[in-house]
Every structure is written in structure tokens, then in C-alpha cells.
């Protein structure tokens with residue numbers, strides 16, 4: 001039996017899963033991100049060991065990570081688990097595991113997983129968006145992941161919020177060193193930050209959504225602003241890549257209102273007399289990351 005192992009290296013949790021060649025789960029284990037480099041290597045090695053013990057065999061290993069690997073230096077960059085940046089994470093994991101490891105950006109893994117056998121199956125141009133702790137993007141064209149000449153294909157979170165309103169400028173400084181990045185607005189963290197900035201009181205993302213549904217004015221206004229900003233950010237992608245499917249993953253992808261209201265938020269900004277595309281939640285939900293990582297060996 002062919003065993004493919006995918007690891008989803010998230011900012012808060014790390015999950016490893018073993019899949020058979022038909023995409024069925026054979027085992028899956030998750031644990032908290034230990035928050036430091038050496039412990040993370042240890043943690044991934046341990047998770048893979050436990051998964052392989054459970055299925056009784058060794059598998060190929062693919063890992064989805066926040067950020068990407070520089071094709072020039074082989075060093076990690078752009079990860080919001082910033083302790084990974086500047087490290088040879090793939091080589092160090094390969095050494096720890098004693099075998100070759102494939103690695104890709106987590107949003108690229110989501111995109112690949114959803115095109116292979118998920119919500120974007122059959123898409124010509126699929127753009128996947130992660131809206132969770134951070135904000136990432138991944139592009140798959142004709143079934144192939146587009147990592148690009150510099151390994152930043154689909155990277156979307158660290159461009160400035162387009163068509164800004166005067167009150168959105170100059171924007172917040174982002175951990176990446178730029179200002180007014182999409183991640184500071186359309187991630188879950190961004191939604192909370194905006195609510196706190198406007199209302200002077202903090203509320204977590206779930207409470208903002210619940211409040212908006214209950215008609216609580218401050219929460220409803222925060223959700224309105226959020227959808228408007230995400231719509232503008234997606235319209236920018238439409239004007240460059242014109243995807244036929246957008247797949248949404250991450251915590252905020254569970255918010256049903258997005259699928260109802262985003263088309264009207266996108267359309268005014270698209271440079272076309274008409275605009276149609278599907279906007280769908282990741283079929284595999286939280287599992288898209290591990291499934292896409294496992295797909296890196298397909």
C-alpha cells in the first residue's frame with residue numbers, strides 16, 4: 001500500500017495525517033505548535049513517527065508551512081511563525097527524518113488539495129485564500145500549482161489593501177515590515193484589530209460574527225467593513241488572474257455570510273461589464289492543509 005503523509009504546520013497547531021492513494025485517511029494526529037525551532041523539528045518528527053506506527057508503514061512526506069522557501073538560498077521566509085524565517089527548515093527536517101521532504105506554502109497546499117479532489121475540482125484557474133490567524137493565497141492553473149519564478153506565486157497577504165478609504169490610511173504596520181497589508185485587515189486577527197480600533201473594546205472573531213447575526217450594531221458594522229475589504233482584495237485578484245473558482249479556508253471560511261455577500265462586494269471593482277465566479281468553502285475544511293501537503297508527492 002502506498003502511504004502519503006501530509007503535515008499541516010500551522011501557527012497554533014501542527015497536524016500530521018496518513019492517506020492512502022485514494023485519498024482516504026488512515027491516521028491523523030494533531031498537537032500544539034511548540035513555538036520554537038528545535039522543538040518544532042522534534043514535534044514534526046514525533047508526529048510522523050506516531051502516524052507511521054499507527055498505520056504500520058513508512059510514507060512519503062509533504063509539509064505545508066506558513067511562508068515559503070527562497071529558491072536562491074533554500075531559507076524559509078515570510079512565515080508568521082517567525083522563528084522559522086532564515087532557517088533551512090526543509091533540510092533540517094529531512095535530516096531529522098532521514099528522508100526527503102517536500103514542502104510548500106500552506107495556502108498552496110489548500111489550493112492543490114481542493115483542485116485535486118475538493119471544492120475546486122475541474123477549475124481552470126483556482127485561487128485559494130486562507131483567512132485565519134494570517135492571510136495567505138495559492139494559485140492552481142490547469143491542475144498545476146503555480147509557485148512562480150521566485151517562489152511567491154499566489155502570495156496575497158502582504159500587498160496593500162486596494163481602493164482604500166481615507167480612514168483606512170496610512171494603515172497598521174504589519175509584522176512583515178510593510179504597512180496596510182491585507183493580512184492586517186482580512187485575517188481573523190485583522191477583523192479583531194479593526195473592531196478594537198473602532199470600538200475601543202476587544203471582542204474575538206467568533207463573538208463579532210455572533211454579535212453581527214444578533215443585530216448588534218458595532219459587530220454588524222465590523223462584519224460589513226470586513227466583507228467590503230475582502231471583496232476589494234478579491235477583486236484585485238480577479239483583475240489579474242480572473243479565477244473561475246475562489247476557495248476559502250481558515251477559521252473565517254466558516255462564516256456563511258461571506259458566500260452570500262462577497263459577489264456584490266467584488267463586482268463593482270472588477271474591470272469588466274460582468275463578473276461571475278464560484279466562491280466556495282474548502283471541501284475538506286481543516287483537513288485541506290494535510291491533504292494538500294500529502295498531494296505534493298502526486
Ligand SMILES: [Zn+2]
Nearest residue numbers: 158174176181
Ligand atoms: Zn505584511
